[in-house]
Every structure is written in C-alpha cells, then in structure tokens.
Amino acid sequence: MLKITNLTKKYGDKIAIDNISIEVKSGEIFGFIGHNGAGKTTTIKCIVGILSFEDGNILIDADSIKDEPIKCKTKMAYIPDNPDIYETLTGIEYLNFVSDIYDVDKNIRQNLIDKYSKEFEIYNDLDNVISSYSHGMKQKLVVISALVHSPKILVLDEPFVGLDPKAQFQLKEIMKDLCNDGMSIFFSSHVLAVVEKLCDKIAIINKGKIVRIGKIEDIIKEGSLEDVFMATLGDE
Amino acid sequence: MSKLLLLLKVDIKRTFSINKLKNRKNILKTIGIVILALFITTSVLSSVGMYTYMGINFFMKYGLEKYVLPIIYFLCGFAIFYTTIYKAKSFLFNPEDNIFAMPIKPSVILSSRIIVLTILNYFIVSFIFIPAFIVYGVILKLGMLYYIYAFLAYLFMPFVPTVLGCIFGYIIGYFTSKVNNKKLFETILTYGTLLFVMYLSFNIQTIALKFVNNVDIINKLLSSVGFLINSFMALISQYSLKDLLIYIFTNIAAVVLFIAIFKNSYIKILQNLKIENTKKKYIEKEHTKKNIITTLVLKEIKMYFSIPIYILNTSFGVVLIFFASIATLFYDKDILFKIMEIDSKSLPIYLLLIPVIAFVIAASNTAACSISIEGKNFWILKTMPIESKHIFLSKIILNTLVVLPLMVVSIIIFGISLKLTIVQTITVILLAIITNIACSIFGLLINLKYPRLDFISYTHVVKQSFSSFLGIMVPLLLFFIMGAVYTSLKIDIDTYILIIFALLLSIIMLQYNILKRWGIKRFDEIN
Numbered sequence: 069m070l071k072i073t074n075l076t077k078k079y080g081d082k083i084a085i086d087n088i089s090i091e092v093k094s095g096e097i098f099g100f101i102g103h104n105g106a107g108k109t110t111t112i113k114c115i116v117g118i119l120s121f122e123d124g125n126i127l128i129d130a131d132s133i134k135d136e137p138i139k140c141k142t143k144m145a146y147i148p149d150n151p152d153i154y155e156t157l158t159g160i161e162y163l164n165f166v167s168d169i170y171d172v173d174k175n176i177r178q179n180l181i182d183k184y185s186k187e188f189e190i191y192n193d194l195d196n197v198i199s200s201y202s203h204g205m206k207q208k209l210v211v212i213s214a215l216v217h218s219p220k221i222l223v224l225d226e227p228f229v230g231l232d233p234k235a236q237f238q239l240k241e242i243m244k245d246l247c248n249d250g251m252s253i254f255f256s257s258h259v260l261a262v263v264e265k266l267c268d269k270i271a272i273i274n275k276g277k278i279v280r281i282g283k284i285e286d287i288i289k290e291g292s293l294e295d296v297f298m299a300t301l302g303d304e
Numbered sequence: 305m306s307k308l309l310l311l312l313k314v315d316i317k318r319t320f321s322i323n324k325l326k327n328r329k330n331i332l333k334t335i336g337i338v339i340l341a342l343f344i345t346t347s348v349l350s351s352v353g354m355y356t357y358m359g360i361n362f363f364m365k366y367g368l369e370k371y372v373l374p375i376i377y378f379l380c381g382f383a384i385f386y387t388t389i390y391k392a393k394s395f396l397f398n399p400e401d402n403i404f405a406m407p408i409k410p411s412v413i414l415s416s417r418i419i420v421l422t423i424l425n426y427f428i429v430s431f432i433f434i435p436a437f438i439v440y441g442v443i444l445k446l447g448m449l450y451y452i453y454a455f456l457a458y459l460f461m462p463f464v465p466t467v468l469g470c471i472f473g474y475i476i477g478y479f480t481s482k483v484n485n486k487k488l489f490e491t492i493l494t495y496g497t498l499l500f501v502m503y504l505s506f507n508i509q510t511i512a513l514k515f516v517n518n519v520d521i522i523n524k525l526l527s528s529v530g531f532l533i534n535s536f537m538a539l540i541s542q543y544s545l546k547d548l549l550i551y552i553f554t555n556i557a558a559v560v561l562f563i564a565i566f567k568n569s570y571i572k573i574l575q576n577l578k579i580e581n582t583k584k585k586y587i588e589k590e591h592t593k594k595n596i597i598t599t600l601v602l603k604e605i606k607m608y609f610s611i612p613i614y615i616l617n618t619s620f621g622v623v624l625i626f627f628a629s630i631a632t633l634f635y636d637k638d639i640l641f642k643i644m645e646i647d648s649k650s651l652p653i654y655l656l657l658i659p660v661i662a663f664v665i666a667a668s669n670t671a672a673c674s675i676s677i678e679g680k681n682f683w684i685l686k687t688m689p690i691e692s693k694h695i696f697l698s699k700i701i702l703n704t705l706v707v708l709p710l711m712v713v714s715i716i717i718f719g720i721s722l723k724l725t726i727v728q729t730i731t732v733i734l735l736a737i738i739t740n741i742a743c744s745i746f747g748l749l750i751n752l753k754y755p756r757l758d759f760i761s762y763t764h765v766v767k768q769s770f771s772s773f774l775g776i777m778v779p780l781l782l783f784f785i786m787g788a789v790y791t792s793l794k795i796d797i798d799t800y801i802l803i804i805f806a807l808l809l810s811i812i813m814l815q816y817n818i819l820k821r822w823g824i825k826r827f828d829e830i831n
Contacts, residue, residue, distance in 0.1 A: 116687045118831050141689035152680035154603070156610030164591050168599035169688050174591065182588075194586040 069094045069221050069252035070115070075124035077110055077276075084110045086276040087124070092221070092252045092269070097243060099267035099284075100256040101297060107276040108256040109149065112225045115254070116146040129220055142170065145214035149226040151206035155199040159190065159209050162198060163216055170217035177216055184212040187238055203230045211239060215246075222246065224255035228262065240266055264293040272300050307408055311416040318760075319395075319420055337770075345431075353435040360443050373440055374537050377457075380432045381465040384425045388469025389476060390613065391421055394761035396470055397477050397574060404571065411567035418466065418559060425462035433458050449543050456548060457536060463555035467562045474573060491612040495623070596690060600698035601705075607677065608670065608702060614677065617766050618703075621664040622710045629717035653722050655797065657732055661711065662783045665739045668707050671747030672775025674699040675830070676756040676765040686831065692824040696748055703744040711736050731801060738808045745815040747775040752826045 070092040077085040085107050092098040102108050113119040115126055117137050126133045128140035153162055160181070167177040185191040188208040190201075198206060207230040214222060222243075228236050243253055243266065257263050263270060263284075270287060272280040280287065280300045290296055356376065363369045396417045403413055437454045440446075476493060535554070538547035566573070594602070608614055678685060685695055712733055719729035754771040756764070766772060786807075790800050 113831070118683055118686045120828055138689045138691060141687060144687075146683075146687045148683055150680075153684065154607065154681055156607055157603075160586065160589075161606070165599060165603055166688075167591075168594045169596060169690060171593075174593050177591070178588075192585045196586075 069096075069129055070098075070254055071125075071127040072111075072115070073125050073127075075111070075114060075121055075126065077107075077114055077119065077121040084276050085114065085121070088271075088273070088276075088278045089124075090254075090271055090278070090281065092254050094220075094252055095247050095250050096268045097247050097253045097266055098255070099263035099270040100254065100273065101258070101260065101263055101270060101293075102256075102273035103301065106273045108273060109225055110276075111273070112146075112223055112254075112256060116144060116223050117141055143220040145217065145219035145222050147210050147214050147222070147224040147227050149229060151203065151210045151230070153198055153206060153210060153213075156197060158197050159185075159194040159201070162209060163194070163213055166213040167216055172217050176218075180216045180218070181212065184215055184242075187242075188212060188235055204232055204235065207231055208235055215242070219251070221252045221254065224253070226257060227255055228257065228259055236262075260293045260297060264288060272297060274301055308412050308416055311403075311408065311412060312419060315416050315420045316423070319424065348431050349435045352432055353439045356436040356439040357443065360440060369444065370537070370541050373436065373540055376432065376436045377461070377536055380429060380461065383428050383432065384462050384465035385469040385472070387428065388421060388425065388466050389473040390763055391424065392470045392473030393477055394763060395421065397474055398761075404574070409567075410570040411563055414563050414567055414570050418470070418563065421470070422462050422466050422559075425466050429458060429461050433461060450540070453539055453543055453548060457540060457551065460552050460555040464558045467558045470562065478573075491615050494612060494616050495620075499627075596694055597697060597701075600690070600694060601701050604674075604698050604702040605705070608706070611677070611762050611766070613762050613766050614670070614673075617772075618668045618670045619706055621667045622707055622714075625660065625664050626710050626714045626717075629714040629721065632718060632721040654724055654728050654732075657715075657718055657722070657724075658735060658801075659783060659787055661715065661732060661736050662739050663780065665707055665711065665736060666743055666779035666783060667776050668703075669743050669747040669772075669775045669779075670703040670706050671699050671744045672751055673756075673765050673769055673772045674702065674748065675751040675827075676759065676769060676771065677762070679757050679759060679765070682757050682830070692827045693820070695827070696819060696823065699748055700741070700744040703747065704740055707740050708737065711740075735801070735804070735808075738805065738812065742808050742811050742815065743775075743779050745812065745819055746779060747771075749815060749819060749823060750774045750778070752823055752830070755830050757830070 070090070072088060072090040075085055075088050076083065088107075088111065090098070090100075100108050100111065110119065114121045115128075115133065117133055117140065120134075129143050131139045131143075133140045154165075157165065163181050163185075164177070167181075172180075181194075182191070185194060188211065190205050190208050190212075193201065193205065198209065201209065207227075211227070227239060231239060240262070247253060267284050269283050270281070270293070271278050280296070284293075287293065287296055290299075356372065359372050359375070360369050363372055396414075404410075437451075437458070441450055441454065479489070535547045535551045538544045539551055675682075715729060715732050715736060718724065719726075719732075724732070751771040754769070754774070756769045756771070759765040759769075786804060795803075
C-alpha cells in the first residue's frame with residue numbers, strides 16, 4: 069500500500085533523510101520512532117506531498133506521489149502533529165469542506181460525521197467556530213476529517229498529542245478496526261508503549277537513516293521497545 | 305530591569321525581523337529592498353515637505369502660519385493613535401502570547417510592549433514631523449533655538465497618542481469580545497472611522513476656511529481642551545522653557561500612568577478578551593454536495609470575511625468608488641476630481657474615469673496575499689487532492705468577487721450621472737474586467753514568489769508584506785506609465801484604448817503561461 073524506496077531529502081547541503089526504504093502492506097500498522105529532529109516529520113511530509121524530495125520514490129497503492137500526486141492524495145489522509153486548521157470556520161463547515169474536496173457522498177458523510185463526532189464527544193460543538201475549540205478538540209476534528217473520506221492509508225504525525233486518555237483509547241481502537249478492514253496506517257510517536265502494543269512493524273530513524281526496521285514481535289524479543297530503542301540509538 | 309532589557313531585545317528582534325534581515329543571503333534582493341525603501345522614504349518625505357509648504361503659504365495669507373505646526377502635530381498624533389489601535393490588538397492585547405507563562409511581571413511585559421510600540425511610532429513621527437519642521441523653519445527663517453525645541457518636541461511626541469491608541473485598542477477589543485459577530489463589528493467600526501477620516505480630508509479646504517474664520521473660538525478651544533497642543537504651540541513659537549518642561553512631563557507621565565494603572569489588571573484584561581462566544585447544541589442540517597471550485601471559493605469567501613484587516617485593505621477603494629458614484633448622482637462630478645486631487649478643467653470625465661477605476665482595482669488586490677493568508681493552514685491545501693490550478697482559480701475568483709460586482713455597478717452609475725454613451729460605459733466595464741484579471745494573476749504570481757506563511761498577525765501579511773506591496777505598486781506604476789505615454793504622445797483616445805486592451809490581454813496571456821508553468825511548480829515548493 070505504501071512503498072518508500074531510497075528516499076533522500078536535502079535542505080540545502082544538509083541531508084535530512086538519507087536513502088530510506090520502508091514498505092507498509094494493506095492492513096498493517098507501521099510505527100515510526102526516533103529522537104526529535106531525526107527525520108520523522110520530514111519523511112511524513114514527503115509521503116503526504118507537502119515536501120518534494122531529491123531522490124527515491126514513494127508509491128501509494130502503486131501510484132507515485134511525484135508523478136500522480138492527486139491520485140495518491142485521494143487515497144490518503146494526513147493528521148499533522150499540530151492541529152492548525154481554518155479557525156474561522158465552524159467544525160461542521162470544516163468537515164463538509166473536507167468531504168466536498170474528497171467528493172464524499174452526502175449520506176456517507178452524514179453517517180461518518182455523526183459516528184466519529186459522537187465517539188470523540190464533539191458532536192454538540194460542531195456548530196461552534198474552531199477558534200473556540202481547545203487543542204484536544206481541534207485534534208479530534210482533524211482526526212474526524214481524516215476518517216470522513218475513508219482513505220486507504222492513514223499517515224499520522226504524533227497523533228496522540230493533545231488527546232485526552234479516553235480519546236487516545238478510542239483512536240487506538242479505531243486504528244485497529246480500520247486496519248482489520250484493510251486500511252494501512254503509518255504513524256510517528258514518542259510514546260513507545262503505544263507503538264509496542266499497536267504496531268505490526270516499526271522503524272527506528274536516527275539522523276535521517278533507518279537504523280532498525282522489522283516486525284514488532286522480532287524486535288521486542290531482545291527486550292521492551294524502550295530498551296531496544298535506547299540500545300539501538302546508544303550504538304549509533 | 306535586566307528582564308525588561310532582555311524582553312525588549314526579543315520584542316524588537318521579533319517586531320523588526322532583525323534576524324531575518326541579518327541572515328539574508330540574497331544580496332540582489334537586499335539591494336532591491338534597500339533601493340525600494342529609499343524610494344519610499346524620499347517620496348514620503350518630499351510629499352510631506354510639499355504639503356507643509358502649501359499649508360504655510362495658505363495660512364500665511366491670513367497671518368495664521370503659527371497654526372501649521374500644531375495642525376501637523378495633531379495629524380501626526382492622529383496617525384499614531386489610529387495605527388496603534390491595530391498594533392495594540394495583536395501586540396499588546398494578544399491573549400495567546402506564551403510570554404505570560406514566564407516568570408516576568410506583567411508590568412515588565414507591558415513596559416516592553418509600550419516601548420516597542422513607541423519605537424514603531426517613531427517611524428510615523430519621523431516621516432511627518434521632521435520634513436514639516438525643516439520646511440517650516442526654512443521658510444520662516446527661524447534660528448537654532450527653534451530646531452532644538454522642535455527636536456525635543458519630536459522626541460516626546462509619540463508618547464501620548466501611543467497610550468491613547470492602546471486604550472482605544474483595548475476598548476474595541478473588549479466590546480468586540482462581547483458581541484456575537486466580532487468580525488463584522490470590528491469591520492463596521494473601522495469602516496466608519498475611515499469613512500469619517502475620508503470625509504474630513506475631502507472637505508479639508510472647507511474646514512480650513514472655517515478654521516480661518518473662527519480662529520478665536522479655536523484658540524479658546526485649544527487653551528481649554530487641547531492642553532498638550534497648546535503647550536506644544538507655546539514651546540515651538542515662544543521657546544518657553546516652562547511649556548517645554550510641561551510638555552515633556554505630560555508625555556512621560558502618560559506612559560508611566562498607563563503602566564501603573566494597567567499593570568495590575570493586565571492579565572485580567574487579556575483573559576476578558578479571550579472569552580469566546582459558543583452557540584448552543586449542534587442541530588443537524590442537510591448539506592448539499594459541492595464541486596471542488598465552489599468548495600474552494602466558499603472557503604476563500606469565509607476566510608476573507610472573517611479577517612477585518614483583509615476586508616478593509618482590499619475593499620475600501622471599491623466601497624469608496626461606489627459612494628463616489630452615488631455622490632455624483634446628487635452632487636456634481638467634482639467628487640471624482642477631489643479623489644484624484646487634480647484640476648477638473650484639465651481632462652474630460654470619460655478619460656478620467658479609466659485611471660480612477662484602474663487605480664482602485666490595483667489597490668484592491670486580494671490575490672497578492674492570498675497564498676500567505678493560508679499561514680499555518682497551508683498544509684491542508686498541500687495534502688488534499690486538489691490541483692494547484694483550482695486553488696489559483698479560487699483565489700482569482702475571490703478577487704473578482706470582491707472588486708467587480710460593486711465596481712460594475714459604480715461604473716453604470718457613473719455612466720448615468722456623467723452622461724457617458726453606452727459604448728463608453730461598456731468600454732470602461734470591459735477595461736475594469738480585464739484589468740482585474742491582469743491584477744489578480746499578477747498578485748498571485750508575486751505572492752507565490754514571496755509567500756509569508758509564518759506571520760504573527762494578519763496585519764503583517766495583509767498590510768506589511770513585500771508581496772502585498774509589490775502586488776499593488778507594480779500595476780500602479782504600469783498604469784502611471786500608460787497615462788504618461790498617452791499624455792506625451794497625444795494619440796487618439798479610441799486608438800489608445802484599443803492599444804491598452806491589446807496590451808492588457810497580452811499581459812494576461814503572458815501571466816497565465818507563467819502561472820501554468822512556473823506557478824504550479826513554485827506552489828509545490830512552498831511549505
């Protein structure tokens with residue numbers, strides 16, 4: 069579903085991402101971990117089409133983000149680490165805006181908006197302007213907007229930041245359910261316990277390079293993910 | 305004290321983007337900015353000098369030249385007061401500022417912000433006060449003492465208007481936070497003030513004559529209420545040391561008092577401003593599915609009408625031209641000449657209407673900051689399956705919707721009131737349409753070249769960004785050249801209009817091609 073091959077991204081002379089390759093299959097949850105500034109967000113921004121890159125390729129369901137960006141973006145949803153959304157719109161206006169762009173059927177959107185906004189307990193606030201929302205409410209709205217068009221792949225950058233414990237639990241459950249239905253999920257996180265419990269595969273990135281990649285059950289044979297993470301980065 | 309200095313350093317660096325200027329690698333761009341800054345400075349200084357010269361000559365006829373500087377003092381004070389209202393809103397009364405989480409006393413934060421606002425206001429004072437003082441001193445052949453007193457008056461001038469602007473900014477912010485439709489309230493309030501200022505400036509000659517005829521009453525008024533202006537007049541004309549000390553004391557006292565009064569309630573005031581009005585429970589409504597262009601245009605419209613400074617900066621000219629057209633129905637066509645500040649006998653009205661329309665369209669360019677205005681939300685457009693050309697189109701449509709409907713109505717009204725032929729009216733409408741398209745695409749291209757997504761407040765991007773400036777100035781310069789070519793070559797007007805049509809259409813075609821090739825590529829590069 070998502071295939072990153074020899075991806076390299078430079079900022080001037082500085083190499084931010086150095087020749088990385090990752091594959092996420094249909095129905096898999098892939099965790100992407102690393103220190104601050106290791107290259108997680110840059111990789112994610114390349115995947116979702118925010119940043120262009122020099123070498124390598126990113127395929128979304130066999131289409132290249134470089135050659136077929138619109139086709140790729142139609143199949144993908146992105147949840148950034150900071151929920152910066154149009155503050156002057158109301159919650160429902162934003163969700164309808166996203167639904168219109170992704171051409172979501174009227175009835176389907178109605179059902180999904182109802183379902184997710186009630187699950188995340190922001191249904192009653194949908195008529196309020198987003199500027200009146202708390203950080204967590206905005207994050208919930210971004211999550212709903214990502215799910216409302218039923219993407220094939222979900223790319224999340226630190227999705228649990230700002231969410232209350234109940235919402236975190238619900239998001240984890242939703243992620244599992246969606247993967248069972250065949251969706252692929254690629255997400256970055258600093259919460260290693262969540263990554264360990266939730267993911268099928270993980271990659272550890274350090275200074276733009278993948279230093280460890282594999283199935284979670286193989287990796288945690290050596291100890292907890294936290295131990296492996298510290299040991300791996302300690303070796304670098 | 306050390307915290308104040310530290311905070312001042314940060315605030316100054318942040319406000320004037322000093323680090324960005326220091327790190328600027330593109331020498332050509334830096335040279336360009338310096339040349340542009342010099343050009344603007346020279347233009348403003350010479351204009352103020354010229355107006356002062358004219359003012360002195362006018363008042364000298366009546367022996368009232370001593371009132372010229374107090375009038376300039378008042379205008380300068382008003383300019384500081386008015387601009388401070390907006391600066392204070394984003395700079396002084398911003399409840400989202402993380403600085404309040406730091407262990408710094410509110411009085412220190414307040415002092416630092418007031419000092420930076422005052423420094424900013426020195427730009428206004430320098431541009432208006434200095435040339436006016438020099439011209440006044442030179443014409444009236446005044447001695448060194450005059451320049452010393454004038455310099456001291458200049459040094460303390462911004463204090464009181466800055467404080468008044470901050471208080472008024474807070475009052476607007478307070479009432480705005482209490483009403484449901486904040487943005488509309490703020491826009492109406494600002495529009496009202498601006499229209500009042502425009503009314504005053506259009507009637508400046510009548511007011512000046514009234515002033516001349518009622519000088520005794522004005523004198524009494526100045527001594528009773530215009531205490532500061534009165535002491536300013538005394539120090540500048542009589543070199544009174546007592547008045548100089550009163551003047552300095554009053555200005556410093558205003559700032560000290562403001563800080564002393566507001567320091568305890570500063571945090572509470574900010575909390576009051578943060579209150580958001582929330583509606584009751586969400587009631588489900590049927591939503592009609594829309595296509596991508598309609599969705600994007602609606603989003604642009606909603607964003608536009610939720611940013612008062614954006615509305616004000618880009619629609620004021622169009623609203624003004626509409627009122628001017630209405631005025632020509634009831635008054636005479638001189639209203640148009642008043643706006644243009646030119647002699648009504650020198651040009652036929654039809655010819656005059658074209659540059660007025662072109663000027664207003666150039667000055668009402670929403671596209672010139674339409675990419676920047678996305679700010680932190682830019683990721684939304686970048687990650688959605690939307691073709692860049694659709695995004696561009698939605699931004700051009702917004703500019704068209706803001707400018708053209710009211711403009712076309714105004715042209716039709718002008719056509720009726722100024723007795724233009726149908727062909728002439730249609731010609732002006734067509735010219736307005738193609739000028740608007742050319743300006744929109746140009747604005748978009750310039751904003752793609754110079755986007756500013758990391759702005760602190762909308763004022764920075766709408767009023768103070770490089771692309772907004774170029775988006776207005778370059779078309780204006782082009783129209784000026786077109787006018788100059790016409791007056792120097794003395795071509796037949798119909799032939800010349802055809803040439804302009806051909807020229808504008810060629811510009812549109814050229815810009816469209818640049819937008820299609822470079823624009824799309826550039827849009828992908830911005831992040």
